[in-house]
Amino acid sequence: MKSDMSRRYHTRVVTNIVYSAIITCLVEVFVVANMTMIARYMEDAGKLNRLAELLLSMNAAVVLVYVVSGILLFSVTFLLLQEPSIRYISHISDAIQNISEGDLNTTIDVIGDDEFSSMAANLNKMAEDIRQLMEKERESERTKNELITNVAHDLRTPLTSIIGYLELLAGNTRIDPEMQHKYIEIAYGKSKRLEKLIEDLFGFTKLNYGKMSMHVAQLDLVKLLGQLLEEAYPNFAEKNLSYDLQSNVPAKMISADGNLLARLFDNLIGNAIKYGADGKRVLVQIFAGEEVVTVSVTNYGYVIPPDELPLIFNKFYRVERSRSSSTGGTGLGLAIAKEIVDMHGGTIGVTSDLNGTVFTVKLQVHFDVNKENFGTIS
Structure with missing residues (x-):
């Protein structure tokens, strides 16, 4: 597909060269023929001057003028025919500059079906991929922060209770056995809840990042x-x-x-x-x-x-x-x-x-x- 687009682009360039050459030849023939005809008319009318003599003599200076004029005409014609492509390349260049400066919302209109349109489409896709990657990174950062916040909240509550009841048991020897047993049961229950929270966190991490193999x-x-x-x-x-x-x-x-x-x-x-x-x-x-x-x-x-x-x-x-x-x-x-x-x-x-x-x-x-x-x- 790339070679096909390249071939079409080269064909268009060659076509523009041919068009420019044809236009140049036609204009040159028209100018030379008319200038010679005017010089001969002036000669027949007895109004011959230095310029007319030069045109009739067709010396090196005149030929050089015709050649230079033809080259200029060919160049201008070719540039005019290539101007849409040049303008499109300029748009692509500006877009690349914007993207390199961090403006990932830059898009280029895909015009035609050649190497430049393919470049524009690829740049649009690259910018979109980078945007999605950055959004995923931001989502990952947000999820990480959310994880830290949730873990801190969920683990702190039962841990605070466990520490509180254990401090009561360790610092007060006059608590009756029945109340001691109740405090121990509460601390045990909170510990089991902590275990379940940690198990869920590890389990989700393994599942979410594909680190858990299946045994079907x-x-x-x-x-x-x-x-x-x-x-x-x-x-x-x-x-x-x-x-x-x-x-x-x-x-x-x-x-x-x-x-x-x-x-x-x-x-x-x-x-x-x-x-x-x-x-x-x-x-x-x-x-x-x-x-x-x-x-x-x-x-x-x-x-x-x-x-x-x-x-x-x-x-x-x-x-x-x-x-x-x-x-x-x-x-x-x-x-x-x-x-x-x-x-x-x-x-x-x-x-x-x-x-x-x-x-x-x-x-x-x-x-x-x-x-x-x-x-x-x-």
Whole structure:
């Protein structure tokens, strides 16, 4: 393609040279013929002068004048024909100067189909790529600052409580054993929360930067969800919640990474427990098809405002209510869930109204990690 554009450009230059030469020849022939005719007329009329004699003699000086005039005429004609290209090159040069000075909003109109238009298109693309790269860098910097702020906020609160209760235990020997046991339980609970926060941060970092490898194998999704619900029973009991697992099949084997799916649905179940306490029930449903299996986790508690639904899977995003001490977290649980779903080539969505908040996950039954089939489920 580059050679084709170069050929077209060279053809246009040669064409302009030919046009200039033809115009020059025509004008030269017209001038020479008319000047000679005028000189002969003056000779016949007896009005011959020095200039007329020179024109009739066609000596070296006259020929030189004609040659110089022809060269000048050819040059002017060629420059006029090449003027659009010269002006276009000037625009490209100005744009390059602006871009080099940091004005990445500079764009060049792509005119024609030659090397210069290709250069203009490439410069526009380069400027756009640099803009996107700088935006990504700014987003990365913003995310880093947000990470530091969130980590500082989320880790400081339980850490302050742990230090406070341990200072009470260490500095006051007259605390009765029952109160000591209560303080220790509180400090232990806060420590477990710290562990979960740190685990989420490390887990998200590994997933987000592709440092976690997948180990795909056959697993029974119905059995996996049943085990996760049973393991979460103490949390359900603490919130006075019941749970119900419904499936259209008694068992469903799929290809997936069992550890990652366990983390995915553990996050969704934990999220339902946190925000579903008002509804007294969590419903997990499985609908297995030939190629796709759909899992929905429904709680009947806090309704997520419609304007917050598109943001719910963003990292560090939390609805305002979730900043309370009873439900606070890193804001990474759902972001981790989405990363895991994406790694399995599936989809995850959420709806929330008075009929419940429903997280719906769709996974491929036959998943091959070596194929580029991410995002194919609709």
